[in-house]
Amino acid sequence: MESKTIALVKVLGTEYEILSADPEHKDLHGSGHDGVCDYLTHRILISNLSDWDETEDRKAEYTKQTLRHEIIHAFLFESGLGYNSEKSEHWAMNEEMTDFFALQFPKIINTMKKAGAL
């Protein structure tokens, strides 16, 4: 199996296809990443971690975290922020900033729900 579609999602009105792929997939292998967001083809590729010697719980949590990270990249790209940040030291491509949203989003949304902010 090279890859298979696991979801179709809307990112600011644009449909993105989310695919699960073997770590050997050409877009993942050698990249040093377990996820890739291609804003040109509107596809997010996530490794199925078949090469990981880890528990299923840890793999599942890592996969969700990676997916949230790539979805945030998609939102930034679709917002026109992907490549217009040179004067701010590439903040929209900054991995720490993207990880901030990927890690904190579930907490932020829970807080917003409880606060009636949505």
Ligand SMILES: [Zn+2]
């Ligand atoms: Zn990233």
